[in-house]
Amino acid sequence: MNSAKNLAIEASISPRSKQKEMDIRNWIAKKESVCPYAPGLARFVHMPAIEAIKMEHVYYFAQELKAFYDDKINGKRVGRWMLMPHEEWESHEAAHTYSERIFWLLNAAYYHLMRDKKSLNLALNQALPGFDRGFKSDIMNPIIGKQPKRNADTVPAKSLFYSALSPLYKSKKFYRYSPHALIPLVYASEFEALSVKHPKVTENVTFTMAACGLREILGDELELDLTDFRKELPHWGAIVDRSAAIMRAQANGLSSKSPEVMGCPASNLSYFRLCNPKLIDAFYQRHQSILPTLSRLVDISGVRPKDLIKAAFAGSGLYVVPEYPEVNGYQATYH
Numbered sequence: 001m002n003s004a005k006n007l008a009i010e011a012s013i014s015p016r017s018k019q020k021e022m023d024i025r026n027w028i029a030k031k032e033s034v035c036p037y038a039p040g041l042a043r044f045v046h047m048p049a050i051e052a053i054k055m056e057h058v059y060y061f062a063q064e065l066k067a068f069y070d071d072k073i074n075g076k077r078v079g080r081w082m083l084m085p086h087e088e089w090e091s092h093e094a095a096h097t098y099s100e101r102i103f104w105l106l107n108a109a110y111y112h113l114m115r116d117k118k119s120l121n122l123a124l125n126q127a128l129p130g131f132d133r134g135f136k137s138d139i140m141n142p143i144i145g146k147q148p149k150r151n152a153d154t155v156p157a158k159s160l161f162y163s164a165l166s167p168l169y170k171s172k173k174f175y176r177y178s179p180h181a182l183i184p185l186v187y188a189s190e191f192e193a194l195s196v197k198h199p200k201v202t203e204n205v206t207f208t209m210a211a212c213g214l215r216e217i218l219g220d221e222l223e224l225d226l227t228d229f230r231k232e233l234p235h236w237g238a239i240v241d242r243s244a245a246i247m248r249a250q251a252n253g254l255s256s257k258s259p260e261v262m263g264c265p266a267s268n269l270s271y272f273r274l275c276n277p278k279l280i281d282a283f284y285q286r287h288q289s290i291l292p293t294l295s296r297l298v299d300i301s302g303v304r305p306k307d308l309i310k311a312a313f314a315g316s317g318l319y320v321v322p323e324y325p326e327v328n329g330y331q332a333t334y335h
Helices: 003-012 015-029 055-070 092-113 117-124 188-197 199-218 226-252 265-274 277-286 292-301 305-312
Strands: 042-046 080-084 160-162 183-187
Touching: 015 042, 015 080, 042 055, 055 092, 055 117, 092 117, 092 160, 092 183, 160 188, 183 188, 199 226, 199 292, 199 305, 226 265, 226 277, 226 292, 226 305, 265 305, 277 292, 277 305, 292 305
Parallel strands: 042 080
Antiparallel strands: 080 183, 160 183
C-alpha cells in the first residue's frame, strides 16, 4: 500500500472511530484486560462495512494482512492485529454471526496470498477442514492460516489466533469484554511459546476465565474466595470429563471406564452441555463434601450445579455467547 493510499484511508476514519481506538489502547495500557497477550505492539485497522462473504472483501483483507505481516516498529515485529468493526454489535448473536463472517474472509485472504485457490474456495464456502465445533456449532480452534498439526512441536509461522470481544457482556471483568467491538489476532506461535515456557501463566488464565465466567452470570458483586475456588476448580473439570465419558459410553455401548470414551477438552464440554442436569446433580450430591464453593453458589443463587459449572467453562472459541440460567422462570441474578 503506497503512502498516498494510507493518507486517504486515514482521512476516511471518523473522529468517533479514532476515539474508540484510543479507548481500547487506554484500556489495554491500564491492564484492565485479563488476556496476557493484550500488551504489545499493535496494528489497528478500522474496517469498512462488511455484510457478506465476497471476493472484494477478500482482496481488501489480503492487502491488510500482508501489511500486518510486514509491519515492524524499531525493527520489532508487530504482533497484534486489532480489527475494529464499522459498527457496534447490537446483540451477542449478531456479534457471533459477524465475527464468523470475518473469520472466513480472513482465511480466504490468507490463501489468496498463498495462491492456494482450492483452500480459498473452501474458505469462501465456510468449508475448510480441521476446525473443532462446539455445542452451538461455534468454532473452538479459530486459526487464520494453516492449522497447527495435532501434538506438533511447531506452529506455522504466519498462523494467527482469532477472537472477538465486545462491550455487550454484563461484567467488565469477563475475559471477552472490551470497551468497543474488537477482533484481535495474535500470532498462534505466541500461545504455544507461553504454554511451554510459562505453564503457570496459562494455568492462571484458565482460573481467571472460570471466575470471570461466574461473575458474568451472577454479577460482579459476587463474593468468591479465590484460594478455595482455585483448589476446587479441578473437581469441576473432573465432573465435565466424567459426564462426557458416560455419554460417549452410552452412545457406543461401551464401559464408562473404557479408554475409548475419553476425549479432548472441547469435545468434553460439548457433551457436558448436552447431558441431563440430573446427572450433574447426582455427581454434586455424591461429592458435595469436596465441593464447598459450588455448594455455596448453589445456595445463594438458586442456579443448578450444571449451569454454574457451564459458566466457569464458558469456552474460548471464536466468540463467547453467555448462557444465562433461569431460576423459576426468571433470569438468575446474585443478591
